Amino acid sequence: MKLASVSLLCVAVLPFCSASCSSVNGAAIDLIKSFEGFVPSPKPDPIGLPTVGYGHLCKKPKCTEVPYSFPLSTANADVLLKSDIIPFTNCLDSAINNSVKLNANQWGALVSWTFNVGCGNVKSSSLVKRLNSGQNPNTVAAEELPKWNKGGGKVLPGLVRRRAAEVKLFQTPSSAQAHPSCD
Template sequence: MTSEEADDDTGLRYKRCVFLIDWIGSRHHPSAKYLNIIMARFNLTTVALALLGVSQVQSQCTGPNVNAATISLITEFEGWYPNIYIDPVGLPTVGYGHLCADSSCSDVRYPIPLSRANGEQLLRDDIAGFQNCITLQTASSVVLNANQYGALVSWAFNVGCGATRTSTLIQRLNAGGDPNTVAAEELPKWNRGGGQVLPGLTRRRAAEVALHRTATSVGALPACS
């Protein structure tokens, strides 16, 4: 592929993402999480370009995989559904909050009903886009261990990459704020849905803060040179 063809291909994929944003937005979709899962499924580079506005060079950086503690936190709050069900806004869903492309979940490459192992792998597939979001949105000067990084990926998975990108939390981290202080002060603010405080979100934010504070010698960010 020539450089001109690559540029054309990138532009086309970007336009597809913009179309998806407009299509979902025109239906007043209530959850940014679903939008980001759909976009992550198409192409992770496109997600970075469309949502973050980063350069092609930056977007080639891939966020590290989250650790087992992060997966455990997310699965606890997402809930487990081995069979296809219709979520509260009328969309076909399966596993740990995976939004399907159609009513039969034909996009899922694992047999349905899902086994727990396949459900976790599907979740990891979905999480990949959010790992990239946190990695690309944080400055190279931000140093996070695996638990701190995982807590932020869980938050992004819940609220969406667009929300994290413009958040005070990310701004404070990039300005040099202490990660544990910033997370403890900012994460609890993200506990509202429909203008109301939701107990489930309050509990999730508290769990993310607790994970963020848990010491580990395993590093995660920065991941890109």
């Protein structure tokens, strides 16, 4: 099942979603899924944190907060990913000034990054500070995203590849506006 957008989930499931664009395009979903990988049953990620599905970080022992039985089906993992992305799109939206205009690919690349590094890191990042100061988004992404290549204090080859893929997606033109609001 190809996931084109997560915006409807916001309306249908979570009342706290912002009115801004919370959709994430299919290219970004595919990027996230390819780097997170599908994990049908809870297991430690490269730095030892228990995960399941496509990068769902377990909050309880044995991932008991997940409303599906293990092993997960890919369909249930897709639904879990869509649900997991929403707080990260909201975080990113609140961190980036409305004066910053981003297309769907730029937004999607930053959602992938936010999903991977967490909201606190995004809000305090020089990437967000530079975007908010009006610097060229393509330059900022190319210079800042590759810096986020460590897990547990070590450079991880998977994060190096992920950041390169996020830069590539960010710099791929799109006519669809995603921030500060959808087309």
